Amino acid sequence: RDIILEGLDQIEKQIQDGKFEWRKDREDVHMNIEAALIEKVGEPAKKLHTARSRNDQIVTDLRLWCRDAIDKILIRIKQFQVSLVLLASKYVDLIVPGYTHLQRAQPVLLPHLLLSYVEQLERDAGRLIDCRERVNFCPLGACALAGTGLPIDRFKTAKDLKFTAPMKNSIDAVSDRDFVLEFLAANSIAAIHLSRIGEEWVLWASEEFGFLTPSDSVSTGSSIMPQKKNPDPMELVRGKSARVVGDLMTVLVLCKGLPQAYNRDLQEDKEPLFDSVKAILGMLEVCSEFSQNISFNSKRIQSSLPAGYLDATTLADYLVKKVNTTLLSLN
Known part of the structure; x- marks a missing residue:
């Protein structure tokens, strides 16, 4: 055990320093490390794969990776929420037109609008x-699909890797990627929210609205039109969704047609998963x-308020109250 752990520590340092040689003839990360360990420490390294299959190793790695990725996304969400709250605090009393069907509806405070984004992000x-x-359940020990007859302690490995517990069914452990689907679905909903924010701010930055001006640091010009100031970052957010x-x-x-248990099709889950996480982190940043x-x-927004009968609903409410008051006084 101690020889194996010492060898793995050396390999980890090589990877961190960028000095580890990844060989394609060794097929994947697990076989690369196992072969490198055998070269370093000899015979004891051959025990590394005891009671393990690449099936349970891969899905364990994937769950660990998803766990870390979720934590990173949560930090970025919180950062954006804080930015929105700080922005709202600069315009506490600014009234803006509220829209439904992209038609002027009722007046609202700008902070109220900005904080609606905060709620969606929450x-x-x-x-x-x-x-x-x-995500946080440990597949390790499920092996290929039927577990192992060797006396391993799945609860200890789950605890050491900070999982809640080992998974209950070994076939389920290696064959299902519903945790990936759920993660991608959550990312997709967040991306749609970000896209909606992007759309609104792109509209507001247009000459027709003129409600919002991006600084030069977050806008781009045109190759032939010197007057242009495009809110490209938010257009890209909209596109990345x-x-x-x-x-x-x-x-x-x-996943739709896969029989139990593991199928090699599942190697195709990595690229879309990695891409989704990279995209959502970038969008939030x-x-x-x-x-x-x-x-x-503020001046442009205030000058726009008289158009569109924004106070029509308030006036209707006032008239209803006045009629009721009159009727009550007559009674």
Whole structure:
């Protein structure tokens, strides 16, 4: 045991230093490390694979990776929420037109609108937290699909890897990727929320609205039109949402016809998963950066308020109250 652990520590340092040689003829990460360990420490390294299959190793790695990725996304969500709250605090009394059907509806405070995004992001975070709970069960010891007859302690390995518990059914442990689907679905919903924010801010930055001005640091010009100031970051956020939704669709279709237990098709779950996480992290970072570098044009917004009969509902409510008061006085 001690010889194996010492050898693995040396390999880990080589990987961290970028000095480890990854060989394609060794097929995957597990066989690369196992072969390198045999070269380093000899015969004891051949015991490394005892009571393990690549099937349970791969899905254990994937659950660990998802767990870490969820934690990173949750941090980015919180950062964007804080940015929105700080932005709202700068415009406490600013009244803006509220829209339904993209038609002027009722006046609302700008902070009320900005905090609606915060609430949506909070639910996005909640979905990821719920997903993390189901991710956090340990498949290790399920082996290929039927477990092992060797006397291993699955509860100890689960505890050491900070999982809640080992998975109950070895076939289920290696064959299902519903935790990936749930993660991708949560990312997709978050991406849609970010895309909606992007759409609104792109509209507000247009000359037709003129409610919002991005700073030069978060906008781009045109190759031929010197007057242009495009809110490109939020357009890219809007565009990336399609990619995140596509990643979910890819894995849904991948899993739809798989018999129990492990099937090699499942190696195709990695690219869309990694892509989804990379995209959503980037989208959240861009949204935070953009929100910290915009200003709302109070004068333009205030001058727009008289148009569209924004106070019609309030006036109707007033008239109803007045009629009721009159009727009560007559009675």
